[in-house]
Amino acid sequence: MTANILITPGDGIGPEIVAEARKLLEALRDDFGFDCTLEEAPIGGAGYEAHGKPLPEETLALAREADAILLGAVGGPRWEQLDRPLRPERGLLAIRAELGLFGNLRPAILYPQLAEASSLRHEIVAGLDIMIVRELTGGIYFGEPRGIRRLENGERQGYNTMVYSESEIDRVGRLAFDIASKRGSRVCSVDKANVLEVSELWREVMERVARDYPGVELSHMYVDNAAMQLVRAPKQFDVVVTSNLFGDVLSDCAAMLTGSIGMLPSASLDVNSKGLYEPVHGSAPDIAGKGLANPLATLLSVAMMLRYSLDQGALADRVQQAVGDVLNQGLRTPDIAARQSRTVSTAEMGDAVVAAL
Amino acid sequence: MTANILITPGDGIGPEIVAEARKLLEALRDDFGFDCTLEEAPIGGAGYEAHGKPLPEETLALAREADAILLGAVGGPRWEQLDRPLRPERGLLAIRAELGLFGNLRPAILYPQLAEASSLRHEIVAGLDIMIVRELTGGIYFGEPRGIRRLENGERQGYNTMVYSESEIDRVGRLAFDIASKRGSRVCSVDKANVLEVSELWREVMERVARDYPGVELSHMYVDNAAMQLVRAPKQFDVVVTSNLFGDVLSDCAAMLTGSIGMLPSASLDVNSKGLYEPVHGSAPDIAGKGLANPLATLLSVAMMLRYSLDQGALADRVQQAVGDVLNQGLRTPDIAARQSRTVSTAEMGDAVVAAL
Ligand SMILES: CC(C)[C@H](C(=O)O)[C@@H](O)C(=O)O
Ligand SMILES: CC(C)[C@H](C(=O)O)[C@@H](O)C(=O)O
Numbered sequence: 001m002t003a004n005i006l007i008t009p010g011d012g013i014g015p016e017i018v019a020e021a022r023k024l025l026e027a028l029r030d031d032f033g034f035d036c037t038l039e040e041a042p043i044g045g046a047g048y049e050a051h052g053k054p055l056p057e058e059t060l061a062l063a064r065e066a067d068a069i070l071l072g073a074v075g076g077p078r079w080e081q082l083d084r085p086l087r088p089e090r091g092l093l094a095i096r097a098e099l100g101l102f103g104n105l106r107p108a109i110l111y112p113q114l115a116e117a118s119s120l121r122h123e124i125v126a127g128l129d130i131m132i133v134r135e136l137t138g139g140i141y142f143g144e145p146r147g148i149r150r151l152e153n154g155e156r157q158g159y160n161t162m163v164y165s166e167s168e169i170d171r172v173g174r175l176a177f178d179i180a181s182k183r184g185s186r187v188c189s190v191d192k193a194n195v196l197e198v199s200e201l202w203r204e205v206m207e208r209v210a211r212d213y214p215g216v217e218l219s220h221m222y223v224d225n226a227a228m229q230l231v232r233a234p235k236q237f238d239v240v241v242t243s244n245l246f247g248d249v250l251s252d253c254a255a256m257l258t259g260s261i262g263m264l265p266s267a268s269l270d271v272n273s274k275g276l277y278e279p280v281h282g283s284a285p286d287i288a289g290k291g292l293a294n295p296l297a298t299l300l301s302v303a304m305m306l307r308y309s310l311d312q313g314a315l316a317d318r319v320q321q322a323v324g325d326v327l328n329q330g331l332r333t334p335d336i337a338a339r340q341s342r343t344v345s346t347a348e349m350g351d352a353v354v355a356a357l
Numbered sequence: 358m359t360a361n362i363l364i365t366p367g368d369g370i371g372p373e374i375v376a377e378a379r380k381l382l383e384a385l386r387d388d389f390g391f392d393c394t395l396e397e398a399p400i401g402g403a404g405y406e407a408h409g410k411p412l413p414e415e416t417l418a419l420a421r422e423a424d425a426i427l428l429g430a431v432g433g434p435r436w437e438q439l440d441r442p443l444r445p446e447r448g449l450l451a452i453r454a455e456l457g458l459f460g461n462l463r464p465a466i467l468y469p470q471l472a473e474a475s476s477l478r479h480e481i482v483a484g485l486d487i488m489i490v491r492e493l494t495g496g497i498y499f500g501e502p503r504g505i506r507r508l509e510n511g512e513r514q515g516y517n518t519m520v521y522s523e524s525e526i527d528r529v530g531r532l533a534f535d536i537a538s539k540r541g542s543r544v545c546s547v548d549k550a551n552v553l554e555v556s557e558l559w560r561e562v563m564e565r566v567a568r569d570y571p572g573v574e575l576s577h578m579y580v581d582n583a584a585m586q587l588v589r590a591p592k593q594f595d596v597v598v599t600s601n602l603f604g605d606v607l608s609d610c611a612a613m614l615t616g617s618i619g620m621l622p623s624a625s626l627d628v629n630s631k632g633l634y635e636p637v638h639g640s641a642p643d644i645a646g647k648g649l650a651n652p653l654a655t656l657l658s659v660a661m662m663l664r665y666s667l668d669q670g671a672l673a674d675r676v677q678q679a680v681g682d683v684l685n686q687g688l689r690t691p692d693i694a695a696r697q698s699r700t701v702s703t704a705e706m707g708d709a710v711v712a713a714l
Contacts, residue, residue: 089551119589124476140519140553147554157522158558162497165514192602194446196497197504201515227610228618231588232476245549249606253584261585 003036003310006066008043008059011079011088012283013293013346014072020295020350021070021302027354028315039066043095044074044088044283054091060098068309069095069276070301073283088283096136101268101276102168103175104136104247105304108234108254108264113327116338117259120231130237130254131183133176134247136268138168139198141244162198164243169202171271173209176241180216184238188219190226190246202243223250230254255280262294262335265301267308275309277301291345294333296323299353322356329356360393360667363423365400365416368436368445369640370650370703371429377652377707378427378659384711385672396423400452401431401445401640411448417455425666426452426633427658430640445640453493458625458633459525460532461493461604462661465591465611465621470684473695474616477588487594487611488540490533491604493625495525496555498601519555521600526559530566532626533598534573541595543574547583547603559600580607587611612637619651619692622658624665632666634658648702651690653680656710679713686713 007022009015028034041059042050050056054074063069074088084090095101110118110128118125143161151157173189180187189206191199203220210218221229223246229236230253242250255261264280279297287293300323307316331352332341344352364379366372385391398416399407407413411431420426431445441447452458467475467485475482500518508514530546537544546563548556560577567575578586580603586593587610599607612618621637636654644650657680664673688709689698701709 084557087551093552119478119481120476121478143516148558151522155523156558157520158553158555159500159518159520160553160555161516161518163514163516165508166512192605194444195450196515196517198515198517200441201505201513224605224609227584227606228613231610231613232616246606248549248581249584249603252581253588253610256585256588259589 001035003034003068004066005036005038005305006062006069007038007040008069008071009040009046010043010072010074010283011045011076012073012285012288014044014074014283016289016291016346017279017293017295017298018070018072020346021298023350023354024299024302024319027357032315032318032357034312034315043071044091045076045079047091048079048082048086048088054086054088055094055098060095063095063099067274068305070298070305071276071278072298073279073281075283076285093141095276096268097142099274099276100137100270102135102137102271103172103269104134105179105267105269105308106132106134106251106255106264106280108132108251108258110258111260111263111327114258114260114263114336117336118257119259120257125234125257128234128258130234131179131239132247132251132254133172133179133239133241134251135164135168135172135242135244138164139244162196162245164198164202166201166205169205170209173206173241175269176239177209177213177216180239181213185215186217186219186238188221188226188237188240190221190223190240190242190250192223193220194222206241226250227253230257251280260336261297262333263296263300265297265304267301267304269308273309275305277305291347292334293346294335295346295350296353299323299350318357319353322353325356326352358392360391360425361423362393362395362662363419363426364395364397365426365428366397366403367400367429367431367640368402368433369430369642369645371401371431371640373646373648373703374636374650374652374655375427375429377703378655380707380711381656381659381676384714389672389714391669391672400428401448402433402436404448405436405439405443405445411443411445412451412455417452420452420456424631425662427655427662428633428635429655430636430638432640433642450498452633453625454499456631456633457494457627459492459494459628460529460626461491462536462624462626462665463489463491463608463612463621463637465489465608465615467615468617468620468684471615471617471620471693474693475614476616477614482591482614485591485615487591488536488596489604489608489611490529490536490596490598491608492525492529492599492601495521496601519553519602521555521559523558523562526562527566528628530563530598533596534566534570537573537596538570542572543576543595545576545578545583545594545597547578547580547597547599547607549580550577551579563598583607584610587614608637617693618654619690620653620657622654622661624658624661626665630666632662634662648704649691650703651692652703652707653710656680656707675714676710679710682713683709
């Protein structure tokens with residue numbers, strides 16, 4: 001079975017980091033018998049430049065046909081003055097919605113080789129390995145009604161709707177429990193049920209889902225407390241499941257605990273485990289084109305793709321192992337450079353991982 | 358002019374920590390010529406026990422008459438099975454709404470004497486002094502419509518509305534700029550304007566407010582990035598202004614950076630600077646009645662009350678100075694105990710602060 005992979009480089013450092021991922025995929029294809037095709041299409045600012053919108057029809061059509069999509073990153077100052085619907089990040093929101101990528105997996109892992117990079121004390125974060133499961137196609141991101149209206153007294157009012165149905169909550173809950181049952185068997189569901197009705201329903205459905213997973217322990221936490229606990233004692237968490245907006249904030253907070261977001265991949269899955277894979281970091285326009293970008297989060301996104309969408313767990317292990325090896329060799333891009341390490345370029349890092357396969 | 362102060366002890370450790378605050382206020386009255394009256398009334402679980410609801414009418418009436426209110430903390434397992442409208446935290450939400458306490462000030466300050474308590478590396482947090490200004494009577498906490506409804510397909514759906522009008526944003530914006538002009542002259546407004554219309558309007562109004570404060574610098578940050586930056590480099594912030602929900606999460610995150618939330622006070626102000634003052638920490642039912650609670654956040658809440666509502670800046674300074682002195686003496690309640698410190702009880706700590714005045 002051939003795996004059809006679509007690569008969408010996007011903006012800023014996107015093209016240079018996905019170039020390394022392409023090298024990796026080609027090596028897996030040529031030297032390890034991994035049967036795949038690789039297509040490429042623009043998204044974000046690049047989509048706007050090529051076809052006048054951040055998610056061009058051609059790109060969406062290819063994405064629908066693909067088994068998995070690898071995205072670099074989107075956004076940059078060049079497109080910040082555009083009308084909102086034309087801005088790069090709208091391409092990202094649109095592809096999530098169009099493909100039904102409801103399940104966003106954001107691991108926060110501290111690589112022991114990079115422990116120094118964390119702003120937290122060593123004992124607080126050593127060995128950190130959390131999986132945040134964020135709902136990605138619902139909640140206040142997509143809820144209606146929304147807009148800016150004029151009130152009777154003449155002033156304007158902005159409004160958005162945070163909304164979840166039982167089936168949306170159930171679906172992402174099951175994803176989180178499935179994942180937890182393959183790791184630490186604990187799910188912490190984060191909400192604001194002491195204030196929000198939408199969270200009340202969230203909590204109730206999570207309780208119901210939990211009954212189908214007797215081997216997995218469910219706990220609940222308010223979002224404000226979760227933000228505190230991430231800073232105080234992040235290792236208490238195994239899998240965290242939460243809504244779109246809370247997940248946006250908490251997953252970035254959790255990622256930053258490691259101090260090396262240049263290392264963190266993510267997956268966004270549909271109901272059939274088709275997925276879009278991207279590094280957690282952004283498009284970093286300030287360093288674009290200079291060979292300074294860290295490609296490892298993108299290479300680790302390839303590993304996630306192999307594992308979650310393409311049923312190639314052994315190859316995924318191999319890629320992760322190779323990344324660990326280059327870190328052990330002391331190779332570092334500038335963002336993770338430290339005493340005693342050897343600073344390498346984006347391409348040198350990619351080459352080293354391929355060599356270590 | 359007599360200052361009429363209402364004390365609402367609340368639940369858990371609430372009564373024992375406000376007892377120390379009462380000692381302090383009486384000392385200021387008896388020995389420092391501070392002209393005040395002190396009333397007391399139940400709120401939260403205590404309000405429910407006394408009058409069947411978390412914000413009894415009698416308490417609200419006294420609160421309306423008072424110039425300032427000191428709250429201990431609300432909540433506990435005893436009331437968790439009650440119907441939602443009867444639960445302790447509803448008393449807190451109700452008093453905020455009834456008194457129009459729109460401006461919530463939450464300082465996150467690292468006391469140099471307690472630097473060890475932080476889970477962050479010393480150089481990241483040493484000298485930390487942020488003021489978070491959270492909008493407290495609007496946004497998704499109070500937005501309508503809200504509820505749980507049944508959809509045509511039979512499943513239920515929960516929904517809440519995040520809503521802000523221009524005047525609400527303007528008001529809290531001015532509060533933040535006023536405060537910033539008395540400290541570091543920088544305001545960072547946190548929103549999610551790349552996704553939410555309500556944040557678009559928020560950003561626009563903040564820009565407009567900024568024009569009236571040429572000496573204060575305004576920047577904008579997305580809430581996910583703000584959570585990251587708090588962990589990465591919190592000292593970059595001076596004043597942060599944000600909406601009710603984002604402020605709930607970010608202020609708790611910021612508080613936890615210090616590692617000693619037993620030290621952090623808060624103020625909630627109306628348009629006339631009348632305010633409700635309370636420690637940031639909760640009611641800690643597990644240690645209630647044991648003399649283990651740290652009263653310093655409550656005593657520092659008294660200092661905030663003196664400064665923001667009662668126009669007694671000199672007395673506020675004196676209280677803060679006294680708290681610094683007892684820390685320098687090495688006195689610590691168990692939550693902030695460290696090597697070389699002397700562990701004292703709630704009452705001993707309160708006495709020590711009064712003695713140090
Ligand atoms: C770019 C933005 C719309 C997006 C989001 O908020 O989901 C990003 O922050 C993310 O987390 O992928
Ligand atoms: C108790 C709860 C309703 C409250 C809130 O969310 O505002 C608390 O977390 C706070 O921050 O004061």
